[in-house]
Amino acid sequence: MSELKEELKAKIIEQLNLEDVSVAEIADDDALFGDGLGLDSIDALELIVMLDKDYGIRLSDPKEGRKIFESVQVMADYIEEHRTK
Amino acid sequence: MTKTFHIKSYSHIKNQTVSVNGQAIFRDENEDFPLFIKNAYKFLKTDYPKFFKMDNLSKLAFLAADVLLKNENLNEEENNIALIFSNKASSLDTDRKHQAAIENEAEYFPSPAVFVYTLPNICLGEISIKHRLYSENSFFIFDRFNAEHLQLYTNSLLQSGKAEKVLCGWVDFDDNSYEAFLYLVENVGKIEHNTEEITRLYNIL
Numbered sequence: 001m002s003e004l005k006e007e008l009k010a011k012i013i014e015q016l017n018l019e020d021v022s023v024a025e026i027a028d029d030d031a032l033f034g035d036g037l038g039l040d041s042i043d044a045l046e047l048i049v050m051l052d053k054d055y056g057i058r059l060s061d062p063k064e065g066r067k068i069f070e071s072v073q074v075m076a077d078y079i080e081e082h083r084t085k
Numbered sequence: 086m087t088k089t090f091h092i093k094s095y096s097h098i099k100n101q102t103v104s105v106n107g108q109a110i111f112r113d114e115n116e117d118f119p120l121f122i123k124n125a126y127k128f129l130k131t132d133y134p135k136f137f138k139m140d141n142l143s144k145l146a147f148l149a150a151d152v153l154l155k156n157e158n159l160n161e162e163e164n165n166i167a168l169i170f171s172n173k174a175s176s177l178d179t180d181r182k183h184q185a186a187i188e189n190e191a192e193y194f195p196s197p198a199v200f201v202y203t204l205p206n207i208c209l210g211e212i213s214i215k216h217r218l219y220s221e222n223s224f225f226i227f228d229r230f231n232a233e234h235l236q237l238y239t240n241s242l243l244q245s246g247k248a249e250k251v252l253c254g255w256v257d258f259d260d261n262s263y264e265a266f267l268y269l270v271e272n273v274g275k276i277e278h279n280t281e282e283i284t285r286l287y288n289i290l
Binding site: 049 | 137194201
């Protein structure tokens, strides 16, 4: 699980072009949206594509992302449970 | 009565150089545009993390506008500066990236962050968000730099009171070839706003 969380942090930084943010600066429970990393709605769509591409998880309702992308911890828990690759 | 307007300031970004009013303020050896523009962003202390999410055309337009607008003591709430931009390549650079993604049937994962930049006028939105411009904006596609059209449109907006100032010009990006020339038009300034002067400034560097 710890490995997955580090992998997710690195992917979030790379996929969402978070310049000047390092893996070490993202805590497992940091909010990804709002006051946390300050991600926006296009970032949420990118994360949905990432779930599909890298973990074989296809969200049928994009609104599900609101809960899943709460933090790296919540994302990792969801991926562990639902991943197909 | 027809009023005379003036060009207050102008910027160029081309040949690995950022210039304001004809004076180079940043020069870099990187021929690769993403590296060059990133170094320019850092040198100019722009401090706007969303810059890194933009496509190449928006980065070019954003920095060319920012070096002029940051000297304007803008209102933090709202500003009436119209944006009239133009180019030749539209958003082709990003269009090609999106096309490559949707043509890949085996790995069909087009990026929403790329798709949102498949229109040239998105760069106007980026500038408007940063500088709180609640104003007219248009983006025209021409075969070449068209001083006549820009001058007519700008004067019309200023004469009719639709805008207090107009930031206009040319921002073109395709296949690592780039050129930006923007100028700010308002009531006062040293350079008269006419096609001869616009063309002279466009070719000054």
